[in-house]
Amino acid sequence: MLINKTSYRPNKSLTKYVDRIYVLKHSGEFKLPAILPGAGLELLFHTHEPFLMNNHKCDNAHIICPRNSILHIDESSEVSFISVRFKSGAFRHFSPIPYLELNNQFASVEDIWGA
Numbered sequence: 001m002l003i004n005k006t007s008y009r010p011n012k013s014l015t016k017y018v019d020r021i022y023v024l025k026h027s028g029e030f031k032l033p034a035i036l037p038g039a040g041l042e043l044l045f046h047t048h049e050p051f052l053m054n055n056h057k058c059d060n061a062h063i064i065c066p067r068n069s070i071l072h073i074d075e076s077s078e079v080s081f082i083s084v085r086f087k088s089g090a091f092r093h094f095s096p097i098p099y100l101e102l103n104n105q106f107a108s109v110e111d112i113w114g115a
Contacts, residue, residue, distance in 0.1 A: 004025040008021045037070065050062075062109065063107050069104060
């Protein structure tokens with residue numbers, strides 16, 4: 001089993017909006033912990049096969065924004081993604097979609113910004 005995880009602070013121009021950028025690569029049987037409600041909004045870019053979350057196959061690049069339910073990531077043998085964790089309320093500066101419409105959604109980047 002190989003786990004490689006790193007976190008980065010955003011550059012100065014993004015610190016007002018982005019809390020942290022995470023990179024996670026894992027091979028071998030693995031289960032990520034549940035994501036609790038109110039955990040904020042994250043933008044994920046999968047660099048391997050996207051995972052299943054609550055039995056929903058996620059797109060290659062998507063947001064997660066849990067508000068009133070726990071999200072469970074299905075067990076996978078390969079997990080690899082880059083995650084951008086936004087500060088509370090900051091995603092509104094990057095999308096015209098009202099924040100309430102993003103709650104509990106797995107919207108793809110195409111759903112948010114188009115092709």
